[in-house]
Amino acid sequence: MASEQGRGGLRASDADREQAIEVLKAAFVRDRLAGAEFEARVGQALASRTYAELAAATDGIPGTLTADTPPGMPARVRKQRTQREMSQGDLAEALGVSRQTVISIESGRYLPSLPLAFAIARFFDVTVDKMFGPDEEKARAR
Amino acid sequence: MMRFIRPRLRKPLLRGIALLGIACAWVIGSRTWEPAIVIAIVAVGQTVYRYIWAGEDTDESALQGSRADERQKQVGLRARALSGSVALAAAYIGVVITLAVKRADAWPFAALLAVTGFAYLLGLSSYGSGEPGPEDEVTAGHQTRSPLSS
Numbered sequence A: 001m002a003s004e005q006g007r008g009g010l011r012a013s014d015a016d017r018e019q020a021i022e023v024l025k026a027a028f029v030r031d032r033l034a035g036a037e038f039e040a041r042v043g044q045a046l047a048s049r050t051y052a053e054l055a056a057a058t059d060g061i062p063g064t065l066t067a068d069t070p071p072g073m074p075a076r077v078r079k080q081r082t083q084r085e086m087s088q089g090d091l092a093e094a095l096g097v098s099r100q101t102v103i104s105i106e107s108g109r110y111l112p113s114l115p116l117a118f119a120i121a122r123f124f125d126v127t128v129d130k131m132f133g134p135d136e137e138k139a140r141a142r
Numbered sequence B: 001m002m003r004f005i006r007p008r009l010r011k012p013l014l015r016g017i018a019l020l021g022i023a024c025a026w027v028i029g030s031r032t033w034e035p036a037i038v039i040a041i042v043a044v045g046q047t048v049y050r051y052i053w054a055g056e057d058t059d060e061s062a063l064q065g066s067r068a069d070e071r072q073k074q075v076g077l078r079a080r081a082l083s084g085s086v087a088l089a090a091a092y093i094g095v096v097i098t099l100a101v102k103r104a105d106a107w108p109f110a111a112l113l114a115v116t117g118f119a120y121l122l123g124l125s126s127y128g129s130g131e132p133g134p135e136d137e138v139t140a141g142h143q144t145r146s147p148l149s150s
Helices: A002-008 A014-029 A035-047 A051-057 A073-083 A088-095 A099-106 A114-124 A128-132 A136-141 B007-030 B034-053 B059-064 B070-101 B103-127
Strands: none
Touching: A014 A035, A014 A051, A035 A051, A073 A099, A073 A128, A088 A099, A088 A114, A099 B070, A114 A128, B007 B034, B007 B059, B034 B059, B059 B070, B070 B103
16 A cells, blocks of 8 residues: 555656556547546546556546457447537438437447448448457457 | 328328228127227327327337338337237137137137237248258358358
8 A cells, every 4th residue: 555655656657648548548439438528537647747646537447448459339339420420310310220220239239230230331431340340359269 | 002101101090990990890790880980089099199109209100100220120020029929829828718618719719829820830931941942062061161160
């Protein structure tokens, strides 16, 4: 505990701050952080001078959450949509499906058919594999 | 004929017509108008209600309004499958109970059981793969495996 406190007082490097921001990004992509909170925490991480301040910026986020682990299919669809500042209704209209279906896909309750998967990938200008492929770590583990 | 009717109105109208059919059957069978008029009013009312309901933004409304997407169609299909299974079970229970109590009235349940059973077999033959096709020459005699399963 004493050593932790001692380390908390040490000055954090740029690499430490970047690592903390990567963790925050990963949490945002997985919907663990809202947009406003993400921005606030990134600002807090950038302004952090010590390890203790950096730890406060990533407080409550699991340490295993890193940007190296790609998000699952539902989060990828959500991420692509929010990046384009589209509502679920807008995406549904563009794809010719109902808003409830987009909600189901983004929540992981429904796996789209091949034609719809292609339509989604084409709409976001990414490959089907990139959008709907299994998580790389999980695929490697099999 | 259905093409000329708005998709949103199709299913509500069909259900209304089905109810009107019951009203007609009542008039033919019992020669009394009063219950038939009540059924007809209910038929018109439920058609209007279902038409309004079909315009809402829910899965049920999309199915009702004949504008369901692939997931909603799947939901509808599963609901139909469940209702078929329940009808089959109800018919079976009906046969068992009527046979145990009064033998003469068992035939409608038996007929329902036979029809649902036949419909199931018809579904298998219609939607199943049918007769197996000739084996591909390349893979003939060999067990092919997906590279993903290795």
